[in-house]
Amino acid sequence: MAGGTLYTYPDNWRAYKALIAAQYSGFSFKVASTSPEFQFGVTNKTPEFLKKFPLGKVPAFEGDDGFCLFESNAIAHYVANEELRGTSRVHQAQIIQWVSFSDSHIVPPASAWVFPTLGIMQFNKQATEQAKEEVKLLLASLDEHLKTRTFLVGERITLADITVSCSLLWLYKQVLDPAFRQPFANVTRWFVTCVNQPQFHAVLGEVKLCDKMAQFDAKKFADMQPKKDAPKKDKPAKEPKKEEKKKPAPAPAPEEELDEAEQALAAEPKAKDPYAHLPKSSFIMDEFKRKYSNEDTLTVALPYFWEHFDKEGWSIWYAEYRFPEELSQTFMSCNLITGMFQRLDKLRKTGFASVILSGSNNDSIISGVWVFRGQDLAFTLSEDWQIDYESYTWRKLDSDSEECKTLVKEYFCWEGEFKHVGKPFNQGKIFK
Numbered sequence: 001m002a003g004g005t006l007y008t009y010p011d012n013w014r015a016y017k018a019l020i021a022a023q024y025s026g027f028s029f030k031v032a033s034t035s036p037e038f039q040f041g042v043t044n045k046t047p048e049f050l051k052k053f054p055l056g057k058v059p060a061f062e063g064d065d066g067f068c069l070f071e072s073n074a075i076a077h078y079v080a081n082e083e084l085r086g087t088s089r090v091h092q093a094q095i096i097q098w099v100s101f102s103d104s105h106i107v108p109p110a111s112a113w114v115f116p117t118l119g120i121m122q123f124n125k126q127a128t129e130q131a132k133e134e135v136k137l138l139l140a141s142l143d144e145h146l147k148t149r150t151f152l153v154g155e156r157i158t159l160a161d162i163t164v165s166c167s168l169l170w171l172y173k174q175v176l177d178p179a180f181r182q183p184f185a186n187v188t189r190w191f192v193t194c195v196n197q198p199q200f201h202a203v204l205g206e207v208k209l210c211d212k213m214a215q216f217d218a219k220k221f222a223d224m225q226p227k228k229d230a231p232k233k234d235k236p237a238k239e240p241k242k243e244e245k246k247k248p249a250p251a252p253a254p255e256e257e258l259d260e261a262e263q264a265l266a267a268e269p270k271a272k273d274p275y276a277h278l279p280k281s282s283f284i285m286d287e288f289k290r291k292y293s294n295e296d297t298l299t300v301a302l303p304y305f306w307e308h309f310d311k312e313g314w315s316i317w318y319a320e321y322r323f324p325e326e327l328s329q330t331f332m333s334c335n336l337i338t339g340m341f342q343r344l345d346k347l348r349k350t351g352f353a354s355v356i357l358s359g360s361n362n363d364s365i366i367s368g369v370w371v372f373r374g375q376d377l378a379f380t381l382s383e384d385w386q387i388d389y390e391s392y393t394w395r396k397l398d399s400d401s402e403e404c405k406t407l408v409k410e411y412f413c414w415e416g417e418f419k420h421v422g423k424p425f426n427q428g429k430i431f432k
Contacts (some may be wrong), residue, residue: 003027003028003029003030003063003064004028004029004030004061004062004063004064004067005029005030005032005061005062006018006019006029006030006031006032006033006059006060006061006075007032007043007044007049007053007058007059007060007061008031008032008033008038008040008058008059008060009033009038009058009063010033010034011329012033012058012059013044013166013167013170014059014072014166015031015033015058015059015072016166016169016203016204017072017073017075017076017078017162017163017166018059018061018072018075018079019031019202019203020076020162020166020199020200020203021076021077021079021084021159021162022079022158023199023200023202023203024080024081024083024084024199025079025080025081025082025084026081026298027079027128038184040058044057044058044060044213052068053068053194055070057070059072059075059244060075061075061078061079067279072241072266073099073103073163075162076159076162076247077159080159082306083156083158083409084157084158084159084162085158085159086153086154086158086159087154088137088380091153091154091158092383094152094160095143095153095158095159095160096152097160098152098153098160098164099159099160099163099164101138101164102163102164102166102167102403103140103167105138106132106138106164106168107167108130108131108134109130109131109134109135109138110131110135110167110168110170110171112124112127112128112130113128113131113132113135113171113175114132114170114171114175114214116128116173116216116221117174117175117214117215117216117217118170118174118220119217119220119221119223120221121221121337122221123216123218123221126343126384128216129342129343130343130387133339133342133343134339135171135176136335136339137332137335137336137339139181139183139184139187140183140184140331140332140335141332142164142184142186142187142190143183143184143186143187144186144329144332145321146186146187146189146190147186149190150190150193151190152164152190152290157194157197157199158282161190161194162200162310163339165191165194165195165200165287166191168187169195169204169207172188172191172207172209172210173207173208173210174210174212174213174214175208175210175213175214176209176210177211177212177213178211180213183237187370192209195207202375206425217378234280245330254401266387274374274381274382275350275373275374275381278313278373278374279313280317281310281312281313281314281373282308282310282313283308283309283310283313283314284308284350285349285350285352285371285373286302287304287308288301288305288308288352289352291304291305292352292412292430292432293432297412297413298409298413301407301412302412302413304407305408305412309399311399311400313373313374314373314374315371315372315374315375315376315396315399316357316369316370316371316394316396316399316404316408317369317370317371317377317394317395318367318368318369318370318394318397318407319367319368319369319389319392319393319394319395320365320366320367320368320392320393321336321365321392322367322391322392322393323391324364324365324366327362327364327365327366328361328362329362330357330359330360330361330364330426330427331332331362333364333366334357334358334427334429336366336427337355337357337366338429339388340388341355341429341431343387343388344385344387344431346382346384346385347378347384348431348432350372350373350374350378351370351371351373351378351431352370352430352432353368353369353370353371353430353431353432354368354369354411354414354428354429354431355367355368355370355428355429355431356411356414356418356425356426356427356428356431357426357427357428358418358421358423358424358425358426359423359424359426360426364423364426365421365423367410367413367420367421369397369407369408369411370431377389377394377396398413407420411428414428
């Protein structure tokens with residue numbers, strides 16, 4: 001079989017896809033990943049390299065016959081054998097589906113979560129928490145698919161398994177600790193099966209699943225940043241003396257001495273209270289939440305709500321998920337609701353909601369009743385609150401109307417006809 005050269009850098013997970021595929025097919029590779037054969041950041045910027053690969057990205061492949069490719073999935077497909085590519089049109093389409101799933105759904109959140117732990121990206125608390133929720137959703141989808149399957153497509157390893165497992169590699173090595181991966185036993189079983197195949201092992205070596213979730217290391221991140229040259233002093237010698245007379249405030253601790261939570265807080269601008277301009281309200285949300293949590297909803301909490309509700313200082317909204325056609329398994333739909341709630345912690349003080357899932361698998365609707373401080377849709381008032389709300393349609397309810405009273409009763413009590421939905425109640429979640 002013809003051979004060629006794979007240009008990459010050491011431990012490039014994208015290059016692993018082609019290298020593993022080559023182990024199955026017997027394709028002969030020469031790997032150029034170290035100096036003097038190939039120096040990433042230098043060789044790939046030369047005119048000779050850019051003539052073959054205009055984007056200058058790796059992995060890049062050059063066949064012995066001069067044929068060139070520059071995308072990892074294309075290279076893996078080129079060096080694979082027929083069995084890996086799929087022996088039927090159905091299997092070929094399914095393999096492409098999982099390859100696309102890997103690039104579109106795994107790589108973005110995996111990068112946002114893992115890269116800061118490797119010191120190659122600044123930590124952002126909100127982005128990391130959102131990435132974790134996205135990873136949970138995609139692992140749940142994979143777990144359901146693998147419940148009755150050994151491999152993603154057919155009965156043997158294909159490019160689908162190679163691509164998806166390589167995309168999950170750093171997640172399993174860095175952050176998917178035993179507690180996080182426990183609900184996804186089918187995915188872990190499949191992943192361990194893949195990486196322990198001789199062809200995988202020849203490329204990856206021993207893959208150890210992480211015992212403890214890696215965290216952002218500020219010192220590692222600082223060390224990996226390019227060093228800036230100190231500016232030359234061109235001011236008169238007497239200028240510093242003037243500054244010496246001033247008593248500067250104590251310098252903050254260096255960034256590397258702060259833990260990741262402190263860094264996140266320090267990096268966040270001090271948010272203004274969106275409700276600072278509103279007059280004090282007679283409705284005490286915390287008191288209602290205590291009634292709702294500890295006493296009967298229909299006989300105590302609901303009457304308390306309507307007796308004390310301040311329609312001038314608070315508003316009630318109905319929300320419905322825009323894309324019901326995308327809702328498949330009910331447990332995944334519930335994860336969607338939970339994920340939104342978990343990322344809205346900063347809204348809990350001035351918000352309450354009952355969101356329900358109506359219907360069954362592949363025929364469901366997500367809808368809810370929300371109570372906010374003020375008369376505006378709360379999500380638009382603060383960047384901290386802009387989580388998933390655009391995936392819903394929102395309609396303010398007239399608190400004096402019978403429609404509003406019916407909806408509040410049905411959603412707060414989780415019982416009723418739910419005529420506006422047209423599907424039976426399945427389960428609900430409370431944001432409080």
